[in-house]
Amino acid sequence: MRVLIIGGSGRTGQLVIDVLLQRNHSVTALVRDPSKMSTKTGLQTVAGTPTKQEDMRAVFSTSRPEVVIVTLSAPRATDSPFAAVVSPPRLMADSVANVVTITKEFQNPKIVIMQAFGVAESWANMGCVMQLLMKKSNVIYQYNDHNLVTEETKKSGENYVFVRPNRLVEGDALKVKEWANDGKGVPMLGTISRGSVAKFLVDAAESSTWDRTAPVITN
Ligand SMILES: NC(=O)c1ccc[n+]([C@@H]2O[C@H](COP(=O)([O-])OP(=O)(O)OC[C@H]3O[C@@H](n4cnc5c(N)ncnc54)[C@H](OP(=O)(O)O)[C@@H]3O)[C@@H](O)[C@H]2O)c1
Numbered sequence: 144m145r146v147l148i149i150g151g152s153g154r155t156g157q158l159v160i161d162v163l164l165q166r167n168h169s170v171t172a173l174v175r176d177p178s179k180m181s182t183k184t185g186l187q188t189v190a191g192t193p194t195k196q197e198d199m200r201a202v203f204s205t206s207r208p209e210v211v212i213v214t215l216s217a218p219r220a221t222d223s224p225f226a227a228v229v230s231p232p233r234l235m236a237d238s239v240a241n242v243v244t245i246t247k248e249f250q251n252p253k254i255v256i257m258q259a260f261g262v263a264e265s266w267a268n269m270g271c272v273m274q275l276l277m278k279k280s281n282v283i284y285q286y287n288d289h290n291l292v293t294e295e296t297k298k299s300g301e302n303y304v305f306v307r308p309n310r311l312v313e314g315d316a317l318k319v320k321e322w323a324n325d326g327k328g329v330p331m332l333g334t335i336s337r338g339s340v341a342k343f344l345v346d347a348a349e350s351s352t353w354d355r356t357a358p359v360i361t362n
Contacts, residue, residue, distance in 0.1 A: 193238035
């Protein structure tokens with residue numbers, strides 16, 4: 144498969160690239176700074192910014208993706224939930240809106256997007272302690288951006304999978320437990336390794352099993 148990854152320089156994005164290459168897919172990564180990326184057989188790195196429509200069109204023209212995987216994050220100054228927001232408010236929404244617009248000019252590839260437990264219909268089952276933490280910290284800005292992506296992508300009619308991991312921990316791929324789109328029953332302190340998320344994103348890219356769904360995943 145020809146796969147375009149947006150956010151491939153990130154912690155999860157790099158693991159996704161490795162899984163894709165292990166499975167012999169042809170991978171193109173659109174990244175702001177290609178010098179951050181290691182050279183790998185089967186990986187083409189293209190310099191560009193996902194919020195710029197002309198950069199998105201250029202990378203689609205050269206790579207002709209059958210699937211697009213998005214592992215962007217709207218960053219804060221540090222990983223602390225209270226750290227200052229250093230991202231434009233619609234970083235992910237504008238980037239995915241560009242994917243959707245350009246997708247319609249090409250072969251309508253499927254879009255697989257990494258989100259988080261608590262986004263959209265899974266908010267109600269997060270538990271009030273976590274909801275309060277989100278609302279009182281700067282994590283809410285990231286959730287607002289993910290919520291816009293959800294709403295706008297669904298409205299576009301494109302084929303999508305929203306993958307919603309619970310709290311991320313570093314580690315290799317382990318057995319994944321899948322929950323319904325609303326995340327009912329997900330344990331508050333549940334975690335998932337980045338390796339597991341990377342593998343699940345690639346599984347969702349390869350198979351139609353999760354098309355137009357938003358599974359919440361934990362280990
Ligand atoms: N932390 C958790 O417990 C948790 C739990 C569930 C889900 N998630 C979700 O996981 C997702 C990915 O997280 P991660 O930790 O893998 O991300 P990460 O390592 O912080 O990587 C973020 C990616 O976004 C890109 N990016 C950031 N700002 C950008 C901008 N202004 N323009 C263009 N690209 C930009 C980065 O590119 P550069 O390298 O160019 O900066 C990088 O490729 C997030 O959406 C998050 O909501 C997190």
